[in-house]
Amino acid sequence: MSHSADDLVRRSLAHVWHPCTQMKDHEWLPLVPVERGEGAWLIGPDGKRYLDAVSSWWTNLFGHRHPHIVARMKEQLDTLDHAMLAGFTHPPVVELSERLAAITPGDLSRCMYTDNGSSAVEVALKMSHHYWALNGQPERTRFVALSGGYHGETLGALAVSSTGLYRDAYRPLLLEPLVVRAPDCGVMEPGGRAPGVSWEDHARRVFREMEATLERHHKEIAAVIVEPLIQCAGGMRMWPPIYLKLLREACDRYGVHLIADEIAVGFCRTGKLFACEWADIVPDFLCLSKGLTGGTLPLAVCMTSERIYEAFYDDYSTGKAFLHSHSYTGNPLTCTAALATLDILEQQDWPAHVRGLGQHLYGAVSELSRHPHVAEIRQQGFVLAIDLAADGPGRKPYPAGERRGLRVYQHGLEHGALLRPLGNTVYFMPPYVVTEEEIDWLAGVAIEGIERATAD
Numbered sequence: 001m002s003h004s005a006d007d008l009v010r011r012s013l014a015h016v017w018h019p020c021t022q023m024k025d026h027e028w029l030p031l032v033p034v035e036r037g038e039g040a041w042l043i044g045p046d047g048k049r050y051l052d053a054v055s056s057w058w059t060n061l062f063g064h065r066h067p068h069i070v071a072r073m074k075e076q077l078d079t080l081d082h083a084m085l086a087g088f089t090h091p092p093v094v095e096l097s098e099r100l101a102a103i104t105p106g107d108l109s110r111c112m113y114t115d116n117g118s119s120a121v122e123v124a125l126k127m128s129h130h131y132w133a134l135n136g137q138p139e140r141t142r143f144v145a146l147s148g149g150y151h152g153e154t155l156g157a158l159a160v161s162s163t164g165l166y167r168d169a170y171r172p173l174l175l176e177p178l179v180v181r182a183p184d185c186g187v188m189e190p191g192g193r194a195p196g197v198s199w200e201d202h203a204r205r206v207f208r209e210m211e212a213t214l215e216r217h218h219k220e221i222a223a224v225i226v227e228p229l230i231q232c233a234g235g236m237r238m239w240p241p242i243y244l245k246l247l248r249e250a251c252d253r254y255g256v257h258l259i260a261d262e263i264a265v266g267f268c269r270t271g272k273l274f275a276c277e278w279a280d281i282v283p284d285f286l287c288l289s290k291g292l293t294g295g296t297l298p299l300a301v302c303m304t305s306e307r308i309y310e311a312f313y314d315d316y317s318t319g320k321a322f323l324h325s326h327s328y329t330g331n332p333l334t335c336t337a338a339l340a341t342l343d344i345l346e347q348q349d350w351p352a353h354v355r356g357l358g359q360h361l362y363g364a365v366s367e368l369s370r371h372p373h374v375a376e377i378r379q380q381g382f383v384l385a386i387d388l389a390a391d392g393p394g395r396k397p398y399p400a401g402e403r404r405g406l407r408v409y410q411h412g413l414e415h416g417a418l419l420r421p422l423g424n425t426v427y428f429m430p431p432y433v434v435t436e437e438e439i440d441w442l443a444g445v446a447i448e449g450i451e452r453a454t455a456d
């Protein structure tokens, strides 16, 4: 069915409460109607095309409507739509679990599925505490989280997030984590990395705070939760693998779990299949979602080791089971979308491809490093972020209320690019199927947009 663009927007504003949005903004900021997806592009009913430079909130890996994913999903729809996973099992969930166990780091061999990333984080938090309680340490009720981290919107996941904007309104409802300064290597004030200090030295120095927190509180800590290498929602803040290595060692020393939230960075985004591989470490819990289905359907998984699984494995009467479920846990159609995604991942050396695209993108925007209102360009794999600053050399941020990033967004939409900044951070996180020509064009749009947004 074809819709008129205006009609779709009007009806949407009448009934849809859009996520993460001050709805009043849409009195002057047009809502963008889309009707079709085609590779890296989204297409409106009016025929307008937008290059999906943020992979539809970091979910898409291989473009919209990838023929292999679509074909496998259609086949699955003709076979089994859904069956409850308690007491039953089915081929897609079995095959997916085997394949995830094979490709993830180390001995992560047990998969607990949920429908979104936030719920996978809830599983990790609950399982970690529950594990300690089953092992005679019920006093381990606290979690350590990094400043600027983001782990989702449900109350547990939100509690261990520290993106103030999303969290503040619910503060009275939330668990109190121990928040430790993140090893963010950005140069922006306040507290940025000093000029001339290497990422590694900066991270080692900042790690002392983590070490001190673990030393002081380890008896009450269940787990430390981090987003390996890139704190995405917090503004694409980046940090080096050494911190992850030091953290794994310290967690072992203090007998604390490590939860790696790779919901946004898993599946080659950082230039390796999983970000933990950069530090050659294995977390106790690994949370995956977003790219897991190639950006087609909601699915998440919390993976853990046999050792943790076994703590829950006992006679029914001991009451040790992990009694967590969601109605659609392990849905066959979503698992099939994930299997198709893994098929594509195996078809070529995507980590190398992604690193190459990242380098090309860096080259395409590098002229901005001399721009008076750009504090920094940073990159890891196929994520590139540019911080806008009121005064480049002094690296003072623009007041948030000026919404400079939003101006770049508007400029992008006018020219057919979906670039949705995080505050004053303009970033690129495109699907892995964009071409170098598309990257060059996108960089041009962004550079013009940044010029316009910082002109006054």
Ligand SMILES: *Cc1c(COP(=O)(O)O)cnc(C)c1O
Pocket: 116, 117, 118, 119, 121, 150, 151, 152, 153, 227, 232, 233, 261, 262, 263, 264, 289, 290
């Ligand atoms: C998006 C995200 C989540 C939450 O996932 P949802 O599917 O949106 O609930 C958690 N952690 C990280 C690092 C994320 O980027």
